[in-house]
Amino acid sequence: MSAWQIHGYGENEKLTLSTSSRIPAIKHPKDILVEVHAASVNPIDIRMRGGYGHSLFNIWRNQGGMFSTRSEFPLVLGRDFSGVVIETGKDVKTYKAGDEVWGVVNAQKQGSHAEYTVVSSSEVALKPKNLTHVEAASIPYVGLTNWAALYSVGELTPSNTRGQRILVIAGSGGIGTFAIQLIKAWGGDVTTTCSSESVEIVRDLGADVVIDYKTQDVQYELRQQDRFDLILDPLVSKKRVEYINYLKQWRNSKLVTIAPPFLRNIDTYGVVPGVVKSVGDLSCDVIKGAKDGCSVRWAFFTPSQKGLREISKLVEMEKIRPVVEKVYDFEDLLSAYEKLEAGHSRGKTVIQIK
Numbered sequence: 001m002s003a004w005q006i007h008g009y010g011e012n013e014k015l016t017l018s019t020s021s022r023i024p025a026i027k028h029p030k031d032i033l034v035e036v037h038a039a040s041v042n043p044i045d046i047r048m049r050g051g052y053g054h055s056l057f058n059i060w061r062n063q064g065g066m067f068s069t070r071s072e073f074p075l076v077l078g079r080d081f082s083g084v085v086i087e088t089g090k091d092v093k094t095y096k097a098g099d100e101v102w103g104v105v106n107a108q109k110q111g112s113h114a115e116y117t118v119v120s121s122s123e124v125a126l127k128p129k130n131l132t133h134v135e136a137a138s139i140p141y142v143g144l145t146n147w148a149a150l151y152s153v154g155e156l157t158p159s160n161t162r163g164q165r166i167l168v169i170a171g172s173g174g175i176g177t178f179a180i181q182l183i184k185a186w187g188g189d190v191t192t193t194c195s196s197e198s199v200e201i202v203r204d205l206g207a208d209v210v211i212d213y214k215t216q217d218v219q220y221e222l223r224q225q226d227r228f229d230l231i232l233d234p235l236v237s238k239k240r241v242e243y244i245n246y247l248k249q250w251r252n253s254k255l256v257t258i259a260p261p262f263l264r265n266i267d268t269y270g271v272v273p274g275v276v277k278s279v280g281d282l283s284c285d286v287i288k289g290a291k292d293g294c295s296v297r298w299a300f301f302t303p304s305q306k307g308l309r310e311i312s313k314l315v316e317m318e319k320i321r322p323v324v325e326k327v328y329d330f331e332d333l334l335s336a337y338e339k340l341e342a343g344h345s346r347g348k349t350v351i352q353i354k
């Protein structure tokens with residue numbers, strides 16, 4: 001099969017298209033082999049290409065028996081996909097060959113920027129019927145990161161979100177375009193920040209208040225508004241909790257950051273010191289919030305079949321739609337990486353594989 005692989009960490013020149021890779025084999029009874037029709041590109045692909053997270057991912061890979069040669073290379077990137085089931089492990093009861101599925105691939109596994117991928121059956125769900133594979137591939141990774149941040153960690157639900165005021169930082173990217181739609185589908189009130197070129201897109205997705213960070217002073221504009229019940233911050237910043245002053249005080253409000261320094265700390269300091277440093281960083285964040293009765297939480301992408309199924313329902317009800325900015329052919333994957341790396345996403349970049 002064809003697969004984009006890296007044989008070492010670095011920039012785009014590390015990515016090579018192999019046309020003679022082995023189709024991955026099912027090793028666990030609950031795994032399924034999927035023919036990938038489309039996959040998206042996420043910032044984590046760019047970061048993993050450069051080595052991000054390798055210290056922890058390699059520990060997991062070793063435990064999972066993925067290494068055949070005591071090395072993670074050649075490594076296939078790509079964290080989500082839409083495709084067709086080819087073969088199932090003997091304990092898979094919910095899917096059969098021919099089913100159209102969408103899903104995610106854990107970061108320690110071989111990814112989806114390939115013609116075939118093997119995933120656990122718990123990491124997939126049936127693809128929404130109203131989406132093409134390209135449209136479907138744009139959703140699982142950002143959808144489940146939002147599910148983790150807003151539902152699991154942020155404690156928003158379809159029944160408690162109505163009337164809540166939520167600030168989504170960076171509404172125009174893959175995470176933001178999904179977050180706005182999920183919160184609106186659950187009845188919340190969304191304020192978002194983006195650059196001038198994206199104002200129309202985020203309004204179209206339902207944002208109630210849009211702050212253009214290129215032409216407006218974001219901090220000033222936020223001070224003019226009522227405070228928020230929840231703030232979703234996906235941006236890596238030295239001031240991790242810079243928006244904390246805009247949360248309601250003593251009202252169970254939360255700042256959820258999905259750009260915490262956890263993996264970076266482990267890569268920089270090693271596993272044990274990195275975990276210790278992260279506990280210290282998180283404690284500082286929590287203390288900053290606690291003095292005003294707010295809570296600061298870190299959230300991470302987490303596979304969730306329940307999440308995928310709920311997202312699927314919202315997509316089929318047309319409460320959430322895919323926001324695909326650009327589609328690249330499989331052979332042109334390097335351009336897709338360059339595009340995402342240049343920043344200024346307006347939704348998602350997708351690779352069409354079949």
Ligand SMILES: NC(=O)c1ccc[n+]([C@@H]2O[C@H](COP(=O)([O-])OP(=O)(O)OC[C@H]3O[C@@H](n4cnc5c(N)ncnc54)[C@H](OP(=O)(O)O)[C@@H]3O)[C@@H](O)[C@H]2O)c1
Pocket residue numbers: 042043142145169170171172173174175176193194195213234235236258259260299300301302340343344345346347
């Ligand atoms: N913890 C996790 O498991 C997890 C998972 C997924 C993502 N993330 C985090 O979420 C981040 C965003 O992911 P994504 O998929 O949305 O990336 P993306 O599609 O590349 O979007 C990033 C967006 O941020 C906008 N932006 C940049 N600076 C901004 C600012 N100061 N104010 C407002 N908007 C700004 C960019 O547009 P302009 O450049 O035009 O402003 C772009 O639209 C990732 O970089 C990562 O840190 C974390």
